Amino acid sequence: xxxxxxxxxxxxxxxxxxxxxxxxxxxxxxxxxxxxxxxxxxxxxxxxxxxxxxxxxxxxxxxxxxxxxxxxxxxxxxxxxxxxxxxxxxxxxxxxxxxxxxxxxxxxxxxxxxxxxxxxxxxxxxxxxxxxxxxxxxxxxxxxxxxxxxxxxxxxxxxxxxxxxxxxxxxxxxxxxxxxxxxxxxxxxxxxxxxxxxxxxxxxxxxxxxxxxxxxxxxxxxxxxxxxxxxxxxxxxxxxxxxxxxxxxxxxxxxxxxxxxxxxxxxxxxxxxxxxxxxxxxxxxxxxxxxxxxxxxxxxxxxxxxxxxxxxxxxxxxxxxxxxxxxxxxxxxxxxxxxxxxxxxxxxxxxxxxxxxxxxxxxxxxxxxxxxxxxxxxxxxxxxxxxxxxxxxxxxxxxxxxxxxxxxxxxxxxxxxxxxxxxxxxxxxxxxxxxxxxxxxxxxxxxxxxxxxxxxxxxxxxxxxxxxxxxxxxxxxxxxxxxxxxxxxxxxxxxxxxxxxxxxxxxxxxxxxxxxxxxxxxxxxxxxxxxxxxxxxxxxxxxxxxxxxxxxxxxxxxxxxxxxxxxxxxxxxxxxxxxxxxxxxxxxxxxxxxxxxxxxxxxxxxxxxxxxxxxxxxxxxxxxxxxxxxxxxx
DNA sequence: TGTCACTTAAACATCC
DNA sequence: GGGATGTTTAAGTGAC
Numbered sequence: 001x002x003x004x005x006x007x008x009x010x011x012x013x014x015x016x017x018x019x020x021x022x023x024x025x026x027x028x029x030x031x032x033x034x035x036x037x038x039x040x041x042x043x044x045x046x047x048x049x050x051x052x053x054x055x056x057x058x059x060x061x062x063x064x065x066x067x068x069x070x071x072x073x074x075x076x077x078x079x080x081x082x083x084x085x086x087x088x089x090x091x092x093x094x095x096x097x098x099x100x101x102x103x104x105x106x107x108x109x110x111x112x113x114x115x116x117x118x119x120x121x122x123x124x125x126x127x128x129x130x131x132x133x134x135x136x137x138x139x140x141x142x143x144x145x146x147x148x149x150x151x152x153x154x155x156x157x158x159x160x161x162x163x164x165x166x167x168x169x170x171x172x173x174x175x176x177x178x179x180x181x182x183x184x185x186x187x188x189x190x191x192x193x194x195x196x197x198x199x200x201x202x203x204x205x206x207x208x209x210x211x212x213x214x215x216x217x218x219x220x221x222x223x224x225x226x227x228x229x230x231x232x233x234x235x236x237x238x239x240x241x242x243x244x245x246x247x248x249x250x251x252x253x254x255x256x257x258x259x260x261x262x263x264x265x266x267x268x269x270x271x272x273x274x275x276x277x278x279x280x281x282x283x284x285x286x287x288x289x290x291x292x293x294x295x296x297x298x299x300x301x302x303x304x305x306x307x308x309x310x311x312x313x314x315x316x317x318x319x320x321x322x323x324x325x326x327x328x329x330x331x332x333x334x335x336x337x338x339x340x341x342x343x344x345x346x347x348x349x350x351x352x353x354x355x356x357x358x359x360x361x362x363x364x365x366x367x368x369x370x371x372x373x374x375x376x377x378x379x380x381x382x383x384x385x386x387x388x389x390x391x392x393x394x395x396x397x398x399x400x401x402x403x404x405x406x407x408x409x410x411x412x413x414x415x416x417x418x419x420x421x422x423x424x425x426x427x428x429x430x431x432x433x434x435x436x437x438x439x440x441x442x443x444x445x446x447x448x449x450x451x452x453x454x455x456x457x458x459x460x461x462x463x464x465x466x467x468x469x470x471x472x473x474x475x476x477x478x479x480x481x482x483x484x485x486x487x488x489x490x491x492x493x494x495x496x497x498x499x500x501x502x503x504x505x506x507x508x509x510x511x512x513x514x515x516x517x518x519x520x521x522x523x524x525x526x527x528x529x530x531x532x533x534x535x536x537x538x539x540x541x542x543x544x545x546x547x548x549x550x551x552x553x554x555x556x557x558x559x560x561x562x563x564x565x566x567x568x569x570x571x572x573x574x575x576x577x578x579x580x581x582x583x584x585x586x587x588x589x590x591x592x593x594x595x596x597x598x599x600x601x602x603x604x605x606x607x608x609x610x611x612x613x614x615x616x617x618x619x620x621x622x623x624x625x626x627x628x629x630x631x632x633x634x
Numbered sequence: 635t636g637t638c639a640c641t642t643a644a645a646c647a648t649c650c
Numbered sequence: 651g652g653g654a655t656g657t658t659t660a661a662g663t664g665a666c
Contacts (some may be wrong), residue, residue, distance in 0.1 A: 426639085426640065426641085427640080427641080428639095428640085444655095445654080445655060445656085446654085446655090465641095465642070465643080466642095468642075468643075468644085469640095469641065469642065469643090471654095471655070471656060471657085472641085472642085472643090472656095472657085472658090473640090473641095474655095474656080474657095475656060475657050475658075476657090476658085482656080489655075489656085
C-alpha cells in the first residue's frame with residue numbers, strides 16, 4: 001500500500017519550481033486522481049525506481065539548498081517552524097496546475113485543508129516579506145527533518161512499522177522545499193473559494209470511503225498516516241482510516257462538534273457538516289484556531305518524542321544495552337511489559353544461556369539511577385510478580401546466573417531505597433544477603449525486617465505479606481539456621497546448604513559452561529563485576545587455604561543462585577556506594593567465616609579455575625567467578 | 635507433562 | 651490476651 005503511495009510521489013526537479021508541474025504531464029484531464037492511479041498501474045516505472053528517483057531528487061534538492069545557503073541567502077522567520085503541516089504527499093505529487101480547487105478540497109479533509117491553508121497563509125506572509133523564500137525552504141527542511149526524526153524515534157520504539165515509515169521518509173525526501181512552496185502557492189489560489197471548501201468538506205467523507213481506487217483517498221490517507229505516525233498509531237491500516245472516516249469525523253463525536261472551543265451539538269453528520277461549513281469555514285478565526293491546534297499538536301509531538309526518548313533511555317538503562325534502540329511495541333506498565341522485555345531479551349541472547357546483566361554492558365556513570373539488575377531474566381520475575389499482584393521477587397535465572405545481588409544492590413542502592421520497585425531477588429537471596437551483610441553474620445528476625453525496609457522502599461508496604469514470606473523462607477530453607485544467643489534467636493546462613501539448594505544446572509557440563517562464557521561475552525564490563533572480580537580475586541589471593549582447596553575451584557562454575565555468594569561480600573559492610581571502584585570494593589570485603597565443605601565434588605574443574613587469579617579476566621569468566629561461594633574466598 | 639523453585643496465604647504453635 | 655516469632659501446609663505460577 002505504501003508502495004503505491006510512493007509511486008504517487010511527485011517527480012520533480014528540485015532545481016525548478018515546475019517540478020510539480022512536470023508531474024502533471026502524467027495526470028490526465030481528470031485531475032490528479034487518475035494521474036496518481038496511472039502512476040500505480042502503468043507499469044512503466046516501478047515503485048523501486050520511483051523511490052530511487054525520489055532519493056536522487058531529494059539529494060538534488062539538498063544540494064541546491066546548500067548552494068543557495070552558501071550564496072548567503074538566508075533570512076529569519078521561524079513562523080512556519082511553529083506549524084509543521086504535514087502535506088499529503090500524494091497531493092504534493094500532483095501538479096498544482098491540474099488540481100482544481102474542488103479537487104484539492106476533495107483530497108483533504110477539512111482539518112487537513114485548514115491546516116494546509118494555514119500553511120499557505122504562513123507562506124504568503126513569507127512571500128510578502130520578500131526574499132524569504134529560502135528561509136521558508138529552510139524551515140521546510142527543518143520541518144521535514146524533525147518529522148523524519150520523530151518518525152525515526154517512533155520507529156525505534158516499534159510504534160511505527162518500518163516499511164511504511166521508510167516509505168514516508170522517502171516521500172518526504174522527494175518533496176523538496178521548492179516543490180512544497182510551489183504547491184502551497186498553487187493551493188493559495190484555492191482557499192478563496194468558499195464554495196469549493198464547502199464542497200470539499202462535503203466530499204471529504206464520501207470521497208474517502210467511496211473511491212478506494214482513487215489516488216485522492218490515498219492522498220488523504222497518506223496524510224492520515226502521517227498523523228498516525230506522529231501519534232504513534234501507525235498500525236491502523238489505511239483502509240481502516242477510510243472506514244473510520246466514512247462513519248465518523250475527527251471533528252465530530254458524541255453529537256458534538258469537536259472543533260476546539262466549539263462543542264456545538266449536532267444531531268447527525270449532515271448537521272455537523274453544515275455546522276462545520278457555516279461556523280468553521282475558512283476565515284481568520286478558524287485559521288487562527290487551526291494554527292493553535294497545530295501548535296498544540298506540535299508540542300504534543302515534541303513532548304511525545306521527548307518522553308519516548310526518555311523511555312527509551314530508561315528501558316535501555318534498565319535492561320538493555322544502552323546504545324541499542326529498542327522497539328516499544330507495548331506500553332511499559334505492568335507485568336506485561338516486563339515479560340515482553342524479557343522475551344525480547346531472550347531473543348537477543350543465546351537460548352538457554354544465562355543473560356548477562358545489563359550492567360555488564362552498561363557503563364557505570366554517576367547518572368546511573370536505575371537497577372541494572374532488571375535484566376533479561378530478572379524481568380521474568382516482574383512478569384511473574386504481577387500475576388500475584390504483589391509479585392515474586394524474581395525468577396531463578398537472575399539469581400543463579402545473572403544478577404549478583406550485592407553488586408546490584410551496591411549499584412542501585414539508592415534506587416531501591418527510594419523507588420517502589422521490587423528487587424529482582426528471591427526472599428532467600430535477600431535474607432541471606434542481609435545476614436551476610438551484618439557484622440556478625442547473624443540477624444534477628446526483626447533486624448532482617450529492618451534491613452528489608454531500610455534497603456527497599458518496596459518492602460515498606462505490605463509488611464504482613466513479605467514478613468510472612470521472610471519467616472516462611474527462614475523456616476523453609478535449611479540454609480537459614482536459627483541460633484540462640486544472648487540476643488535471643490538470631491538467624492545465620494549455612495552457605496553449604498545454600499549452595500545445595502541450587503540445582504546444578506550449570507555444573508558438570510563444560511559445554512554448557514563454555515556456552516555460558518560465550519553467551520556472556522557482551523559489551524563492556526560492569527564496574528560491579530570488575531569490583532566483584534577484584535574482590536574475589538583479592539580474596540582468593542589472600543586466602544591461601546582456599547586456593548588449595550579443590551572445592552574452591554570446583555565451585556567456580558557452579559550455577560549459583562544469584563551469583564552473589566561471592567559478590568555479595570563485596571559490599572557486606574552494608575554501605576551503600578553505587579559507584580565504588582573495584583578498589584573500594586576490595587577494601588570493603590567482609591569475608592564470612594563459613595566452613596569449607598566439599599560439595600558437588602563430582603563437578604568438573606571449572607575451565608576458569610586456572611585463571612582465577614589473573615586480572616583482568618574476561619567478563620564471562622568474571623561472571624563465573626562470581627559464582628564462588630563466600631566460604632571459598634576465605 | 636512433570637518437577638522444581640518461588641511466592642503468597644493461611645493456620646497453628648510457642649514465647650514474651 | 652496480644653503481638654512477635656517460628657513452623658507447616660497449600661495453592662498458584664513460571665521455568666526447565
